[in-house]
Amino acid sequence: MTAVTANAPRPGRPARLAPPTQGRGEALLLLGPAALYLIAFSIYPLVTSLVRSFQDYNTTKNTWRWIGFRNYEDLFTSSEFWTVVKNTLILTTVGVAIQVVVGTALALFFNQNLRGSAIVRGILILPMLLTPIVVGLMWRALLNPEWGLLNWVAVELGFGYVGWLSDSHVALWTLVLVDSWQWTPFVFVVVYARLQALPQEVFEAGSVDGASWFQRTRMLTLPLLMPAIVFAAIFRGIDAFRTFDLVFGLTNGGPVQSTSTLSFEGFQNGFEFQRYGYASAVSYVMVIAAAIGITFLLRVVRVRRVDVAT
Amino acid sequence: MSGRVVGRVISYVVLVLIGLAGIAPFVYLLILSFKSRIDVLTVPPDLHFDWSTIQENYRTVIHDQHYVTFVVNSIIVTGVSTLIALGLGVPAAYAFSRLRFRGADTWASTILSFRFMPPIAVAIPIFLMIRSLGLVDSQFGLILPYVAFSLPLVIWIMIGFFDEIPREIDESAMVDGLTRPLVLLRVLLPLARPGMLVAATFGVIFVWNEFLVGLYIVNSTDRETIPIAASSLLTVESPIDWNLAATVGILTVIPILIFSMVVQRYIVRGITAGAVR
Numbered sequence: 001m002t003a004v005t006a007n008a009p010r011p012g013r014p015a016r017l018a019p020p021t022q023g024r025g026e027a028l029l030l031l032g033p034a035a036l037y038l039i040a041f042s043i044y045p046l047v048t049s050l051v052r053s054f055q056d057y058n059t060t061k062n063t064w065r066w067i068g069f070r071n072y073e074d075l076f077t078s079s080e081f082w083t084v085v086k087n088t089l090i091l092t093t094v095g096v097a098i099q100v101v102v103g104t105a106l107a108l109f110f111n112q113n114l115r116g117s118a119i120v121r122g123i124l125i126l127p128m129l130l131t132p133i134v135v136g137l138m139w140r141a142l143l144n145p146e147w148g149l150l151n152w153v154a155v156e157l158g159f160g161y162v163g164w165l166s167d168s169h170v171a172l173w174t175l176v177l178v179d180s181w182q183w184t185p186f187v188f189v190v191v192y193a194r195l196q197a198l199p200q201e202v203f204e205a206g207s208v209d210g211a212s213w214f215q216r217t218r219m220l221t222l223p224l225l226m227p228a229i230v231f232a233a234i235f236r237g238i239d240a241f242r243t244f245d246l247v248f249g250l251t252n253g254g255p256v257q258s259t260s261t262l263s264f265e266g267f268q269n270g271f272e273f274q275r276y277g278y279a280s281a282v283s284y285v286m287v288i289a290a291a292i293g294i295t296f297l298l299r300v301v302r303v304r305r306v307d308v309a310t
Numbered sequence: 311m312s313g314r315v316v317g318r319v320i321s322y323v324v325l326v327l328i329g330l331a332g333i334a335p336f337v338y339l340l341i342l343s344f345k346s347r348i349d350v351l352t353v354p355p356d357l358h359f360d361w362s363t364i365q366e367n368y369r370t371v372i373h374d375q376h377y378v379t380f381v382v383n384s385i386i387v388t389g390v391s392t393l394i395a396l397g398l399g400v401p402a403a404y405a406f407s408r409l410r411f412r413g414a415d416t417w418a419s420t421i422l423s424f425r426f427m428p429p430i431a432v433a434i435p436i437f438l439m440i441r442s443l444g445l446v447d448s449q450f451g452l453i454l455p456y457v458a459f460s461l462p463l464v465i466w467i468m469i470g471f472f473d474e475i476p477r478e479i480d481e482s483a484m485v486d487g488l489t490r491p492l493v494l495l496r497v498l499l500p501l502a503r504p505g506m507l508v509a510a511t512f513g514v515i516f517v518w519n520e521f522l523v524g525l526y527i528v529n530s531t532d533r534e535t536i537p538i539a540a541s542s543l544l545t546v547e548s549p550i551d552w553n554l555a556a557t558v559g560i561l562t563v564i565p566i567l568i569f570s571m572v573v574q575r576y577i578v579r580g581i582t583a584g585a586v587r
Contacts, residue, residue, distance in 0.1 A: 120328055137544050142335055193578065271525070280434060
């Protein structure tokens with residue numbers, strides 16, 4: 001996986017004035033502890049994971065046996081795996097697309113600076129901070145087949161009863177819905193901040209020229225917002241690709257794997273069924289896919305030094 | 311003129327609806343936590359509350375289900391992990407921001423790419439590692455991997471903040487005879503405080519909510535953190551007393567809600583750092 005920073009030259013850094021060896025001791029002192037820590041608790045496990053993906057774990061004897069590509073063969077020939085791939089891709093594409101569109105629309109809406117909108121903005125930040133297991137709980141209550149509020153509303157409005165979590169054709173879309181409830185605010189916050197930072201004169205010039213709100217938004221505002229939108233979409237995409245906790249909290253992958261994701265598949269096989277080798281293969285497919293995806297995305301869009309945290 | 315008034319009214323209606331959509335699930339859970347087991351089944355929930363039922367629910371969760379223990383465990387694990395991550399990550403970020411050394415870019419890419427790594431890819435080997443170290447069911451067993459997960463985040467955020475501080479400040483301090491580590495400690499740390507608060511905020515939120523790795527590392531009640539305890543109390547399959555489940559949910563998110571209100575500006579700053587510049 002490529003780092004976002006690696007390609008973009010950082011401003012304010014003189015081009016190699018000092019020979020590379022100078023400051024080596026200092027670098028070692030400052031960087032060494034963090035580097036050692038990550039070698040022990042990130043790089044080493046990641047390498048182990050790769051090795052394990054070619055092995056089979058014997059639960060009773062606690063031993064590992066080399067089986068070559070068998071885990072991967074099992075994986076690629078199992079229909080369950082492809083269902084899970086499809087689910088993950090729907091979450092990462094359709095889900096993120098919804099969140100980007102709605103989040104951007106929200107940012108434009110809040111740009112009117114209505115009185116009281118600061119409170120609503122405060123509310124919108126909350127969903128993405130909530131403990132995922134509780135997000136799942138909230139929505140399982142809202143969507144409960146017997147007494148959940150949403151089915152009552154659906155029936156009152158004449159849509160009839162919906163098997164939000166029990167119908168295998170609907171459950172994945174319910175997952176997309178809840179994921180969007182939780183993460184649309186992320187796109188909103190990023191895009192809105194960019195919108196607030198734009199110089200207001202640009203818009204004033206636009207309205208003097210007699211352009212309508214719609215024209216100004218399409219020709220002026222959206223292009224200026226594009227870097228923020230792309231940034232939000234990439235980060236959201238990466239996170240959606242590894243969705244685990246919402247599945248765990250909301251559906252447990254069911255009914256019949258219809259909402260399972262790659263992360264969840266790895267988790268279930270690894271921790272619940274103790275098929276560590278197979279689970280490692282699942283997670284390595286993810287690592288490789290993510291690496292390819294991110295490298296490709298960064299080639300196409302060239303994000304410059306982005307830093308973000310969620 | 312009246313067209314504009316109508317537009318305003320519509321805007322405010324939309325604003326209220328957005329607010330409701332954001333907060334309704336939370337309020338619904340709160341209402342459920344105020345109900346008895348039977349009254350949960352009434353749709354739509356009536357807004358008649360009984361103080362003794364509320365007390366009963368919260369007392370049951372707080373006393374009988376060891377909520378206080380979980381909170382204490384969560385605070386210890388979150389606090390220690392975040393402090394270690396800052397202690398390791400801040401100097402590293404400083405080195406990346408200021409020093410030119412061989413392999414710098416490779417190291418930066420490697421560390422930062424962990425920001426993108428699916429946790430499940432390391433969760434299994436880390437679990438096996440903790441198990442062979444004999445640290446299963448200890449707070450240390452949770453802290454070790456949590457530091458590893460927060461560290462890339464801290465480094466990433468801090469590089470951005472150090473880059474904003476002019477290099478001339480370091481250079482003049484070094485002319486005065488300070489070494490790099492001392493420059494960092496005495497001169498830059500006070501300047502980088504907002505950055506450290508942003509990094510700490512995100513470290514805290516991440517660790518406070520984490521349960522994928524922790525779930526199998528810790529399995530006894532007196533070691534569980536809130537989300538780990540909640541996830542075993544609230545599993546999808548087990549039949550649950552919804553009023554108590556809702557109470558657990560409310561008590562789980564209240565600390566993080568209070569925390570996020572206090573640090574709201576750091577949250578927005580952290581999310582948008584780099585996107586807006």
